[in-house]
Amino acid sequence: MNRKFLKFEIDLDFVLIAVTTSLKDYRICYLINKCLNFNFVKSPDLSVDIYQQGPPVYFSFYEYSWENSETDFYFIGNKGSDGYLIPEMKKADYFLMIKNYIDDADLEKLISDLNHIPEIVAAVKIDPKKIKSRENLLF
Secondary structure: OOOOOOOOOOOOOEEEEEEEEOOOHHHHHHHHHHHHOOOOEEOOOEEEOOOOOOOOEEEOEEEEEEOOOOEEEEEEEOEEOOEEOOHHHOOOOEEEEEEOOOOHHHHHHHHHHHHOOOOEEEEEEEOHHHOOOHHHHOO
């Protein structure tokens, strides 16, 4: 009897930036809005089923879009109501997810501008394919 195995790879078509800071989510979003001319808006918390048979875990969630290029930005807290969104990256306080297209030059400028905000300790681009719990980032 022949057996066939179905293999699939999750399409991770986004850029991920880990942000480390001691500020609360609303405060850091205010500074990003002010320094980078963004307009992050608070959305309902992101609900993620991290634990099997357990209640969902909620993470702070902000959204912003560049209308001219249809690029979407999501600012997500790593520490939630009952655990971490990405447990293997506990030192990262927040993640900036960029969906759709962003030019490499714009991305480098964005990371540089984030690192120039004094309250941000570090902003680093992360390869989502190397994250073990990357399924938590699919929404």
